[in-house]
Amino acid sequence: MWKRKIQLSGFLISSLGWVFVLCTMAMDYWRVSQVGGTGGSFIIKVAWFWSNLWKDCFTDSSGISNCRDFPVLWSVTAYVQGVRGLLMCGLGLGFFGILFCFLGMECTYLGGEDQMKDKLLLAGSVFHFVGGLADIAGYCLYINRIAKTNFSGNQPRGTLIYDLGEPVFLGLVASFFILLGAILYAVTVYRILFPKSPENGNGTQTYMAARSRGQTLYNGTYRPSRLYSRQYGSYKGSGRSSSYQLSTISKTSIEKMSERDAFV
Structure with a gap:
């Protein structure tokens, strides 16, 4: 249940981040x-x-705006x-990240088996993380350009000093939302895809010994097969246990005593 809640939280947070980036x-x-x-x-x-x-x-004080669209693609600053x-x-x-994570979430019935869904979710989290880093790099490039213009001491007189607007800050917050969503995705599948090997008390790895013909390497005791026979009331195997032999002897002695009493 906790896995589904974390995955849903990651899906909502990362999707909200991409919507904010698209709006900016x-x-x-x-x-x-x-001025x-x-x-x-x-x-x-x-x-x-x-x-x-x-x-x-x-835009002047009367609210009238005059705009100049940027020139064609190869003439833009x-x-x-x-940044674009x-x-x-x-x-x-982010589009591929949302698609892979939607298929790999535990609450959806798409994506195949659990192991395949976990791999899709991990791949989607990687796409989200790389996409979020690309967005942060874009916003930081724009901030660096504005800061370089403002704090440069050799700007000619009359140069406009620009301040950063709301879209830049909104985009940075959205990028951190995307990174947080990618981390939440990865947390839910990391232990499943990369399980830790069991360790004993000394800190060394332990290995399970293979069973061979009903015998283990630890105690050497015999374990009969699990096929049950209703006819004999015991387990069928290559050997008979001591309890079975005792029950057979007691049953035979009781039958002989009953025959002797009937003869008398």
């Missing part, structure tokens, strides 16, 4: 910069410059193209 790719305000907003007149003039992975926009590629690779790996 379509969200605005990956980076935002504000103006200070006093000096009865009308406060302010403007916002913001960007995401697909366009660069300008290198770091933006890298890492996030898309992560989403692709």
